[in-house]
Amino acid sequence: MVRFQQMGITRLFIQLISGRASDYERLALPGNLGTAQTSLMLPQIFHLPHYAVRILYGLPEQTEANFLVSARFCCKYHAPEIIFSRFTVPSGAAWQALPVSQSPMPALQEAQSIPHAAREHLLEKGYIEYLPDHFALPGFASRHELALSGKEDFLSFGPGTISRTDGIACQTTPVLSRYIACADQPEKLYTVIHA
Numbered sequence: 001m002v003r004f005q006q007m008g009i010t011r012l013f014i015q016l017i018s019g020r021a022s023d024y025e026r027l028a029l030p031g032n033l034g035t036a037q038t039s040l041m042l043p044q045i046f047h048l049p050h051y052a053v054r055i056l057y058g059l060p061e062q063t064e065a066n067f068l069v070s071a072r073f074c075c076k077y078h079a080p081e082i083i084f085s086r087f088t089v090p091s092g093a094a095w096q097a098l099p100v101s102q103s104p105m106p107a108l109q110e111a112q113s114i115p116h117a118a119r120e121h122l123l124e125k126g127y128i129e130y131l132p133d134h135f136a137l138p139g140f141a142s143r144h145e146l147a148l149s150g151k152e153d154f155l156s157f158g159p160g161t162i163s164r165t166d167g168i169a170c171q172t173t174p175v176l177s178r179y180i181a182c183a184d185q186p187e188k189l190y191t192v193i194h195a
Contacts, residue, residue, distance in 0.1 A: 005047075012051040014040065014079075040077040050140060052081035057118075058111030059087045071118040075125045080140035082122065084115050084133040148193075162193070169193050 004012065040053070053074050057067050074082050115133060122135045130141040131149055147154040147164050154164045160174035170190035173179050182188045
């Protein structure tokens with residue numbers, strides 16, 4: 001966290017586990033329930049001003065109650081920004097290696113009720129839904145996320161960042177060595193991601 005501050009990083013993504021640890025392992029997803037609390041405390045301890053918590057919903061066998069525990073956890077630690085992400089079946093090698101009997105599909109009916117219940121809880125706690133499934137405390141809406149969906153020009157610097165010019169969104173390479181190597185040829189840094 002100290003190094004992040006020294007490098008000028010002002011926004012951090014935390015992937016918070018939102019189901020049973022055994023399900024995450026079976027689905028070949030990253031997540032460790034034991035470190036969830038620490039993950040939410042560290043940015044506050046080191047005064048990182050803006051961080052976002054991303055929570056998956058629609059996991060196989062995930063219940064509305066499971067997801068609400070994670071949402072309440074974020075509110076307890078005053079996470080400035082919370083993003084709900086719909087689970088999609090992974091395409092990676094770890095998932096492909098699972099036998100059919102061990103690769104359950106998302107629970108569609110439960111997935112439809114989860115964001116609605118969690119949305120009500122966040123709004124009661126003072127969060128604003130500034131984009132669909134994107135919530136933030138006042139003043140903490142992500143300019144990065146707004147750049148993806150908005151129309152206004154937006155310029156950002158650094159590896160993996162997004163800018164918008166004349167309605168076209170571009171993203172710089174997330175690889176730091178390539179970003180530095182292209183300093184004299186900035187046109188090679190950007191890839192168009194949305195027009």
